[in-house]
Amino acid sequence: MQVTRPEAVPELPGRLAAWLGEGAHGTMDWMQDRADQRASPRTLWPGVRSIIVLATNYGPETDPLDLLARKDRGAIAAYAQRRDYHDVVKGRLKELGGYLSAKGDVRVKVFCDTAPVMEKPLAAAAGLGWQGKHTVLLSRRHGNWLLLGAIYTSAELEPDAPETDRCGSCRACLDVCPTNAFPAPYRLDARRCISYLTIEHAGPIAPEFRKAIGNRVFGCDDCLAICPWNKFAHAARDARMAADPAFDAPPLAELAGLDDAAFRTRFAGTPVKRTGRDRFLRNVLIAVGNSGDPALAASAERNLGDASAIVRGMAVWACGALLGPAACRPLYERHGLGETDPDVLAEWRALLDPPEET
């Protein structure tokens, strides 16, 4: 926990405007809404004098990159393999805020992803770490595994010194990215990021990203996990941030069979519930298609008649990837002839009538 001042990062409005201007936020319109308040703590709350930024360690027990080789399993990002951090971090912030406001005429506002606040640059200004070339805040003590939250307060608190950038000539995070989501160091195009595609993006996922998604069914940790500063990281010690072993490499066959009720039960209280069942199944079916395991074709086939079009569409793609077009023709006759959704029809067409090579 460290302190900064609201005006500590004068570059923020320009940098956020440039990012939004490029359209790098994709369909996250909420990033654009109240952009002036996001870029300027004083615009959000004119009463703010100091900002306390809190970082919570969620260091995983194992290297998330190891999961990627287990093609019949789903890879869930480390932060999502545990209780929703919004609840945990907010609880810690409220405790601290209560302590501050009990001290007299001090007003506080507590934020963890709930308001337009740019947590990473504020955390860097408060000296909790620095924004790496992958744009995430990392530290010498915890590596890349930190979740952030902020308290805006009317109290005049002594600010901490900012941390300096320690990336040097390293570019491991930029090179490991499976979808080339970094147009330049320190700049992320969210539209290409697997975290955005699997969590925030609502519709079908464009074909160009499907292979690269591999078995990542919720989020992506590659650019964080590859970072050499993780050698100083340690597993989360706070019991509230303990990983649930059931979320470590769940079998794809099991995930592909989740209906709405089973999805809700399984992921209640965790960040995974954010996508809802249909979007999650879409991701799982992409992983099924990438598994190279014909035994999983039955899991894809079972979803060809699903009520959700994004699920049916990705089931078509997964069947095609595992069985090939010839074996899928009878499946089309069984499931595709009555199809009316244009996106699902496009998947059938791409599978059965691929454009001629020139």
Ligand code: B12
């Ligand atoms: C939108 C969002 C996303 C989007 C966009 C990510 C992004 N990089 O912007 C998507 C969905 C892709 C995403 C993914 C993830 N997210 Co997210 N996300 C956010 C959110 C809500 C806002 C981030 C934001 O303001 N982006 C706007 C851009 C413009 O800001 P920026 O990234 O700071 O960009 C800076 C640089 O571009 C820099 N810059 C530009 N040019 C230059 C040049 C130089 C030389 C320098 C030094 C800097 C620089 O200036 C910009 C402003 O500071 C925050 C929560 C919050 N309220 O802050 C969580 C947050 C950033 N996410 C978080 C996490 C954990 C993740 C994932 C790891 C989840 C996962 N495993 O799948 C991935 C990481 C992907 C990645 N490499 O960023 C954590 C990160 C914690 C940390 N240690 O930093 C946060 C802070 C949530 C939290 N409360 O803890 N996320």
Ligand code: SF4
């Ligand atoms: S989270 Fe994954 S897809 Fe997104 S920028 Fe990092 S490595 Fe690339």
Ligand code: SF4
């Ligand atoms: S991998 Fe290298 S460039 Fe990327 S954040 Fe870590 S130290 Fe910086």
